[in-house]
Amino acid sequence: MALIRKASAGGDSFGHVWPKDGAVVEISDGEEIAALMAIPDGGFSEVTPENEPAGPSGDDGRAELSEVDPADEGIDADRPVAKKTAARKTAASKPE
Known part of the structure; x- marks a missing residue:
């Protein structure tokens, strides 16, 4: 298990939503983690105690993290992530 941060809001092809x-x-x-981390400009990073910003701390001194509840954020968690489709070539009209 790992906590993965995404620099910008969005989703991935595995169904995770930020x-x-x-x-x-x-x-x-x-x-899945390896695939996301391999994307050069994906903005993904693993959250560890060393790179977590200072915030409310628990008894052990580490920053506390909370899970995002899609219902609270107004996000439709059941909706599948949109898939990319290939562009279609259209026949160019010939001048007559």
Whole structure:
């Protein structure tokens, strides 16, 4: 399990959703994490105690994280993430 931050709001092809810029999502599949981290300009980073910004602390001194509830954010969690489609070539009209 890892906590993955995305610099800008959005989703991925695995169905994870980051509702706002800098949001953190828990991902348990190592292959999914590796695929996201391999995207050069994807804006993904793993959240660790060293790179987590200062905030409310628990008893152990680490910053506390909370899960995002899609219902609270007005996000339709059941809606699938849009898939990219290939552009279609159209026949160019020939001048007569």
